[in-house]
Amino acid sequence: MELTGSEIIVRSLLDLGVKTIFGYPGGAVLNIYDAIFKEKKLEHILTRHEQGALHAADGYARVSGEVGVALVTSGPGATNAVTGLATAYMDSIPMVCISGQVPSPMIGNDAFQEADTVGITRSATKHNYLVKDVNDLARILQEAFHIAATGRPGPVLVDIPKDITAATAPYKTHRGEVKIRSYKPTVKGHTGQIRRAVKMIRNAKRPLFYTGGGVILSNASTELTELARIVGAPITNTLMGLGAIPASDPLFVGMLGMHGTYEANMAVHRCDLLVAIGARFDDRVTGKISEFAPEADIIHVDVDPTSISKNVTVDCPIVGDIKNVLERMLPEVKEAAFKEKQPSLEPWWKEIEEWRAKDCLAYTQKKGTTEAQFVIQKLHELSEGRAIVATDVGQHQMWAAQFYGFEKPRRWLTSGGLGTMGYGLPAAIGAQLADPGRLVITVTGEGSIQMNIQEMATILQYRLPIKIAIINNGFLGMVRQWQEFFYERRYAESDMSVQPDFIKLAEAYGAVGLKADRPREVEPVIREAFDTPGPVIMDFRVNREANVYPMVPAGAALNEMILL
Amino acid sequence: MRHVISVLVENEAGVLSRVAGLFSARGFNIDSLTVAPVGDGETSHITLVTFGEDNIIEQILKQLNKLIPVIQVTDLTDGPHVGRELMLVKVSAERDVRAEVLRIADIFRSRAVDATPTSFIVEVTGSSEKLDACLNLLIPLGVTEVVRTGQVAMARGAGKGSDRK
Numbered sequence: 001m002e003l004t005g006s007e008i009i010v011r012s013l014l015d016l017g018v019k020t021i022f023g024y025p026g027g028a029v030l031n032i033y034d035a036i037f038k039e040k041k042l043e044h045i046l047t048r049h050e051q052g053a054l055h056a057a058d059g060y061a062r063v064s065g066e067v068g069v070a071l072v073t074s075g076p077g078a079t080n081a082v083t084g085l086a087t088a089y090m091d092s093i094p095m096v097c098i099s100g101q102v103p104s105p106m107i108g109n110d111a112f113q114e115a116d117t118v119g120i121t122r123s124a125t126k127h128n129y130l131v132k133d134v135n136d137l138a139r140i141l142q143e144a145f146h147i148a149a150t151g152r153p154g155p156v157l158v159d160i161p162k163d164i165t166a167a168t169a170p171y172k173t174h175r176g177e178v179k180i181r182s183y184k185p186t187v188k189g190h191t192g193q194i195r196r197a198v199k200m201i202r203n204a205k206r207p208l209f210y211t212g213g214g215v216i217l218s219n220a221s222t223e224l225t226e227l228a229r230i231v232g233a234p235i236t237n238t239l240m241g242l243g244a245i246p247a248s249d250p251l252f253v254g255m256l257g258m259h260g261t262y263e264a265n266m267a268v269h270r271c272d273l274l275v276a277i278g279a280r281f282d283d284r285v286t287g288k289i290s291e292f293a294p295e296a297d298i299i300h301v302d303v304d305p306t307s308i309s310k311n312v313t314v315d316c317p318i319v320g321d322i323k324n325v326l327e328r329m330l331p332e333v334k335e336a337a338f339k340e341k342q343p344s345l346e347p348w349w350k351e352i353e354e355w356r357a358k359d360c361l362a363y364t365q366k367k368g369t370t371e372a373q374f375v376i377q378k379l380h381e382l383s384e385g386r387a388i389v390a391t392d393v394g395q396h397q398m399w400a401a402q403f404y405g406f407e408k409p410r411r412w413l414t415s416g417g418l419g420t421m422g423y424g425l426p427a428a429i430g431a432q433l434a435d436p437g438r439l440v441i442t443v444t445g446e447g448s449i450q451m452n453i454q455e456m457a458t459i460l461q462y463r464l465p466i467k468i469a470i471i472n473n474g475f476l477g478m479v480r481q482w483q484e485f486f487y488e489r490r491y492a493e494s495d496m497s498v499q500p501d502f503i504k505l506a507e508a509y510g511a512v513g514l515k516a517d518r519p520r521e522v523e524p525v526i527r528e529a530f531d532t533p534g535p536v537i538m539d540f541r542v543n544r545e546a547n548v549y550p551m552v553p554a555g556a557a558l559n560e561m562i563l564l
Numbered sequence: 565m566r567h568v569i570s571v572l573v574e575n576e577a578g579v580l581s582r583v584a585g586l587f588s589a590r591g592f593n594i595d596s597l598t599v600a601p602v603g604d605g606e607t608s609h610i611t612l613v614t615f616g617e618d619n620i621i622e623q624i625l626k627q628l629n630k631l632i633p634v635i636q637v638t639d640l641t642d643g644p645h646v647g648r649e650l651m652l653v654k655v656s657a658e659r660d661v662r663a664e665v666l667r668i669a670d671i672f673r674s675r676a677v678d679a680t681p682t683s684f685i686v687e688v689t690g691s692s693e694k695l696d697a698c699l700n701l702l703i704p705l706g707v708t709e710v711v712r713t714g715q716v717a718m719a720r721g722a723g724k725g726s727d728r729k
Contacts (some may be wrong), residue, residue, distance in 0.1 A: 182635040306626040
């Protein structure tokens, strides 16, 4: 049976198991929207900006583990999507973005709403396509999903000219038939290297697991937790890896890196074996690279060969899917021979406990001004640590990472790689749709929230009960912190004290707005927000000049932390 | 160190810009890059000449491999290989220099492919070093224009590039 290109798109999405897509219509995608209108099985969420659609698809993917899907029109629609693509690309989030393009004969003529979308998005996607023939459409969509979800996941863009969406072709599902001769990600880790790694772990006196977002993407948290417990070694997560092991696990020494814990960073500095799993040695993690883990041999497990030995030379590389590799490591560490030969880790733990005793995240909540950390702790306490937390970027992001202990994976959504302000609110939309029954909290700043505040309308339209906590210090807080540390307090353009009345703004959108000026108001506000059925904006007025501690100054070594 | 890398890619629109974009986006050096469809036209062959420390070259090879339309990446520098480059040199040559230009061309087993009363175009093929040497001799005689293709290269022996890792 012949279908139009638009019908092929919708049928393909349904055949690929897509239930929800996020998008914004426009001239070049009207045929597709018409096909969506006729097909009731595909839920379309109308955001108020294309960037919002992309971040929502990203949030959906992070929570559900499925490929997030976005649909945008040509020209400005596609260029607005670029930040969302780049965000997903940096954090390896599986996503497919369909963009409309001007009709094929007009491509290259500077037609109305034309942009070289494939050219513009080339470096912000794992791969991209321009569909030139309606007969290729179903295959390309299938390939796009395959590429997005396999190997190191990432966003794939499919640019479809308007005439292709109107042309007809026979439709045949290509599900499970993808063959790309040039794309064969290595999934199975090398057996010899895995054995070698296990031997290195067995012989280490001061081993440390350093794990990142790859563990979560690979759904390998259970295996990781089991491995760490059997070995009995301390484990630290990157910002992207939070939740890979329960934050309450005694083995967990907190996040590492620029705003990591003292114990995690000192452990990196002192360990004799660093087992890096699904983490990529980002500069926010390593600090001064030449002094990173100076005493350690390094094992690195990653599905992406380019991540291995990119920043740090690795002694035992294992290219493969994290889950596959950990599943094959586990039986070996369970063998009696492993335990018999493993040296006692007691002296190592003694060192760690001494660092832990510093209690580097401690802060004082005085009577007068609310501390941001206190707000996050209360959010954690009153949500019983069960919420999905989406953040924006800045101080609030780091405080949320430090103070909201994540017990499970896929509950922490943050733009780790690109550091995208404006990510939190739309990502929360995707999260709430992926897990409708769960409490979703956006922790944001008064600067960040204003970057995609229009998505409040989306939240209201779909009655999403998202709770928005604005950590409002009237500053671009992290910018101000750097200006304080490195620019002699010259607070150039970081003052954000002119801002909307967030209560009225919430009400203008039809949501509830609450404000807490004083510490004693924090808990009642959170309780009221949680008890309110719909969306709520909570405006927490916090200490204007608080800093995120500990901190490793950019370019310094991890053991050169500034403590409070 | 200078490396000659052979890349087999799907012959589809935009592949060259993916490869070139990779080098510019990541700040890798690129000395020369040649590309043309080969065989049945479904694939193209790219020869890349680049230079860098071992870790940079390792990254270049891995990053090239990561591009979806890239089928095979081979660093030819590791083994014996044949490299050839084509150069066309326009020499302004009048009266007494004309014989000298042709003599030099002859020494380099190259030839004049165009002649006017005041100029020659000399076609030279061979290694980049040979082309440099020839050009250095021609320059004092009055070179007005030079074009070079950049290197194409192939591994020596019966096996294909893809057999050699």
